[in-house]
Amino acid sequence: MSTETTAVLRRACEQVGLNHGAAELIRAGENDLYRLPGGVVARISRPGQVSAAAKELRVTRWLAGTQVPAVRPWGEQDAPVVVGERAVTFWHELPPHEQGSTTDVAGLLRELHSLDLPDGMDLPELAPFVRVAERIDGATWLDPQDRDWLRKRLAELQDTYQELPAGIPWRLVHGDAWRGNVATTAGGPILMDFERCAYGPPEWDLVSTAVAHVTTGWLTTEQWTDYCRTYGYDVTTWDGFEVLRDIRELRMTTTAAQIAERDPDRRGQCIHRLACLQGHRGSRPWESWSAVP
Structure with a gap:
């Protein structure tokens, strides 16, 4: 795990009241994904992507009322948590799945x-x-x-x-x-x-x-x-x-x-x-x- 992103995760979770103690890294890449207790996934952007993260939240909340099945933001979060230059968003964990065709x-x-x-x-x-x-x-x-x-x-x-x-x-x-x-x-x-x-x-x-x-x-x-x-x-x-x-x-x-x-x-x-x-x-x-x- 990246020391930098785990520190970002800790600070973001503290701001929204989520437990980060048992966080598990799912994927490290363009964005780092962490699994949190309670079926929540935290997504940490690379620096400078706050507006893109905010857009993701707006679009997916709107899609929830359409026929397009999409990932769902967690809770009432309508803006990313910003730690330094990184944006952190929280999502409902997907059920068991495999890559689509x-x-x-x-x-x-x-x-x-x-x-x-x-x-x-x-x-x-x-x-x-x-x-x-x-x-x-x-x-x-x-x-x-x-x-x-x-x-x-x-x-x-x-x-x-x-x-x-x-x-x-x-x-x-x-x-x-x-x-x-x-x-x-x-x-x-x-x-x-x-x-x-x-x-x-x-x-x-x-x-x-x-x-x-x-x-x-x-x-x-x-x-x-x-x-x-x-x-x-x-x-x-x-x-x-x-x-x-x-x-x-x-x-x-x-x-x-x-x-x-x-x-x-x-x-x-x-x-x-x-x-x-x-x-x-x-x-x-x-x-x-x-x-x-």
Whole structure:
């Protein structure tokens, strides 16, 4: 456990009257999750994410009155507890579950994208390039020429995104819709992690799974067909698909670069992804893309 986040957890629990003495680390990553006694989960953000945590609470409280099954905030908390620069939110622990399927993701997105935002729901516009530049700059282990290439590619895609062709009307989007953010319980699938929730093109959510078929080959044609049938649309037929696909691929590569900065064993995977983007590994789908934590 991180000494820093356990200290944050202690102070946040004291403020809301929760017992932290038997806290158990569930996951350490972009956010640290701790299981507390009484069926409560504490989520500790990285520094500087207070507004994103507040947004998650607003959105999930609203979703509780819709047909979209989503994680539920604990108690009456309507704002995160702020300790230093970190935001702490508390959630009802999910019942026994496993990772959702791709069709679960499609079904939940179909319901989510059908919702009309209520008056007064203040959502930021989708930010598809959030933290990409920071990840490039932070990957000091990369060859300087490769980092320069990534910066140039980022600038190209930022320009191209501004000319994105028309598609499905903009609406509420999850922002990070993949199997890892869906929990399948005995009562059905539940959508989680609304940190990137925003107002934007629904295609962004769909491309997240599409790259698992067209880019990495992680999904078979049959699985992709089932996904499209469940949602009711094949995003790869849209004129703007390649733009969002390329942005997703860049995000996946810079995420690997960030992880490899602290875990040298992951550097080979990042270098492989980068070589694919640079055109040195033939055409898609590219083999040997493996998941990084």
